[in-house]
């Protein structure tokens with residue numbers, strides 16, 4: 001490590017120490033990080049000047065005398081915006097550097113491939129920044145999450161049959177967005193949010209069960225993109241040879257049996273209503289749920305056998321599955337070859353409606369914190 005790296009590393013250590021502790025004195029930082037006082041002082045001055053920490057809080061000194069200056073972490077010195085585009089909605093979120101959602105807006109808007117729609121994306125971004133009372137200078141960037149296979153490096157939707165977005169680029173989606181942007185696969189955004197906000201998991205597989213099924217491989221707190229475009233695409237694992245036709249053109253994909261529409265189709269597209277009927281004991285709904293859980297158990301066991309890590313159940317199903325986990329654990333355990341207990345590795349998601357938009361925003365937060 002050369003001298004520049006050492007200096008950078010020290011600054012990073014100090015910043016993350018204060019971030020962790022929320023408040024700390026210069027002496028405590030020097031002691032805990034084993035750094036000299038001049039080094040700590042110099043870095044603190046830099047961070048205060050950058051507005052990343054504050055020196056305004058004076059720590060109480062009970063013994064009397066001069067109060068030592070305590071430095072505090074400022075979580076909203078910068079923020080990031082995330083946009084989730086679905087067939088029926090434009091959802092936007094603002095998150096701070098701790099991943100807290102400062103504001104979330106859920107707007108019903110039918111997707112269409114048109115310039116007018118791209119303008120609506122720009123309006124939604126401007127709207128949330130204004131209504132959130134955020135200074136535009138604080139906005140690190142805007143993560144735009146869409147369905148489809150995304151080449152993140154090129155910023156291009158390579159395959160987009162769920163909504164009609166195939167061939168659209170990051171530049172298209174950000175035509176009316178005035179900030180730096182990234183184009184992100186929706187399941188990866190959701191998975192990234194779950195792993196980034198988690199203190200106990202570093203590796204996980206995030207299953208995104210909404211009206212289609214996606215997933216995200218999360219290794220060491222980052223999304224694993226693989227060498228191609230298909231990392232985590234478990235919706236197209238074959239579950240039933242020669243089974244029902246999938247939107248991808250193949251037969252018997254997991255998506256055909258486990259997507260949320262398999263349930264909500266029973267209640268006119270209202271998934272919440274499906275679970276109300278289930279609680280009320282509707283026999284047809286119960287039978288459908290029973291069959292659904294069996295398919296889901298196979299899929300979960302397949303994922304476990306491939307990755308051997310924690311599995312986070314998210315998407316629309318993740319919102320409702322919490323009350324049915326014991327039943328699901330039993331079904332998954334029956335499929336497991338090694339007598340594993342699914343309650344040890346299968347968890348419902350923590351973050352719900354805002355997860356995709358927040359996760360898309362967090363890509364910018366991560367970049368910012370990496371560069372401290």
Ligand SMILES: [Zn+2]
Nearest residue numbers: 236246248253
């Ligand atoms: Zn398929």
